[in-house]
Each structure stands twice: as C-alpha cells, then as structure tokens.
Amino acid sequence: VLGSATGTATIYGAVAGGQGTVPPGTYLSTFSGAQIEFRYRYTSGSSCSTASGTVAADPTFTINATVAANCLVSTQNIEFGSKGVLDGNVDATGQVSVTCTPAAAYTVSLNGGTTGSPPTTRKMSKGVETVTYGLCKNADRTQPWGDASVPGSTVPGTGTGVPQVFTVYGRVPPQATPSAGVYTDTVVVTVTY
Template sequence: MRSGDEMKPALKWLAAAGVLALPLSAHALLATCTVATTGIVFPAYASPGSTNSDSTGDIAVTCSALVLGLGSYTISVSTGAGTYANRKLTSGANFLNYNMFTDAARSIVWGDGTASTQTVSDSYVILVAPTTRHYTSYGRVPGSQNKPAGTYTDTVTVTVTY
C-alpha cells in the first residue's frame, strides 16, 4: 500500500468526528424535542382559608437526534389568564390568584424570563434514542382569598426552545 492510501480512512474518521462534536444547535434540523405535561391539581381550597394550597405538576421534555451531540433547550411558561405576578384560576366571573414556580420553596416564578420570572434551561448529551427529562412545576394558591365554591381552572402554554 502507498502511504497516501493509509491516511485516507483516518482523515474520513476525523472529519466525521468533527461533525459529531458540534453542538446540537448547529444541527437544529437534526434534533426533535417534544413536551408532555401533567397539570397542577390543587386540593380543595377552603375559602377564605388562611393557609396556602400547594401542589405540583410535571413537565417532561423528550429529545432525540439523528447524530450524537450536545443538546440544550429552555422551557418557558405563559401567563395563562392572569399575569406573571398573579396568574388566575377562573370559575365564570370569579377567580383565585395562584402561581407556578421553578423551586420547591416557591420563590422563583416560572415564566418567560421577563417581569422577574425565570425559565428553566438544561443541556446534556443527546443520544440517537429519545431521552426524557422531567421538571417539577410547583404551584401555590395563596391563602386568605374569599371566593365562592366552584371549579377553577387555567391553561398555560409550555414552550420548549431548542
């Protein structure tokens, strides 16, 4: 064999390794992420109860790629019927203030990064097979709200940007 023939396979391997080492954002068309949620279901609220009503939900992000690489994404949550300061669970014309948080202490409002809110970001090696990560959403209905009985609901939009 000639020495030039021996180097060709090595060069091809190095070129392929260079493609695989690029961040996934450079291969955005090669990645797929989906989101699934389990909503926050609060226990019965005693109006005008003096205690907070807390519960949790789940946001599951599943990503896969056509090539191995580093993946990253950001999860944001809309305001729903209210604002980031006071999201609203509604029942007809009535509402209960509540909010969603990124932490168990319920001190960091989960939003879109504006109005003193934060998003949740993650990065890790994405495999060809789907990889799922779970994120807990912490909800709280503050106590001392004098509201009539009813079924109170809200819908927020979870957005995963990758």
C-alpha cells in the first residue's frame, strides 16, 4: 500500500595481519541463517528493535580471498678475499634466502654469470683477464649449482612462509695466475614457483 523502497549498505572487511602462514588457494566464509539478520522499519520512529522493526528474510552472502603463491629472495655476496698465487683451492661461501608462500613448490637456479659459463667454470673478470671459479650446492663442492640448462643443478624447495636459507659454496681452483687486481662477476638468482 505504501509503495516500495530499496537501499544499499556497504559492509567493510579487512584481513588482519600477523595470522601466520597459509598455503595458496581461495578461502571463503558463507554467512547465512542465524549468522546474519537485517531489520527494517517503515514508520517514522527511529528504533529497529524486535518489537517495532521487521526482520527481513535471512540473506546469504559469501566472503572470499585468494592467497597467491609468492616468493621473495635475498642474497649474500661471495668474497674469495686476497690470494697472491692461485696454486691451491680458494673456498668461500654466500647465501640465498628464499621466503615463499607455504606449500608453494619452487626451485632456485644460478645463471652462468656475466660470461654465461657452466656452473664450475664461471669467470670473474678484470678487463680481458679472468679467474675461473665454481658454485656448488654442497660443502664438498661436488654438486654444481646452475640453472635449467644443466639438468639436476638447481635447488628445490617448498615454501613455509618463513625464510629458508641456502648456502652457496664457491671455489676458485688452482690455475694460471693473472695480473693483480680485483676480479668480479655477477650471478643472477632465479626463483621459479
């Protein structure tokens, strides 16, 4: 008799931080029945109490959020220090730290450096002169750490939501000694997930 009306009310949601870690996927909650109630009043009063308001039919709605697989990576340089004559192994280590969404599978690869060399014959350079070095996955330096171009040379992992630290074992083997100076190389770390 009095006609009809429509209205819109925005419900604001927030996902609180500090909840720990969860695997990737879609998470949802469905509100229905006694969990939610809308009241309305069609008189001039201001109360929507049970006595004076009307309860609408129980609505149903769903809240959802998607947690995507994600990884963060940080590195620590490898410093071989000073060596006058390269007549013996020179060893040093660095680190790769990977933080991935829980349950996300990933692999860590190291490219061949500036010259694109194989894992155990990468080149540090000073001008046209080079020093050969290798990067490995194990302390004995018998398992090269490379990329997909060298089967079996990447490092696999599964995310836990907290940093996972991998040691990179470097070695400069005995070789002809070039002229004195600082020799450097840049290796790109790739995390595939």
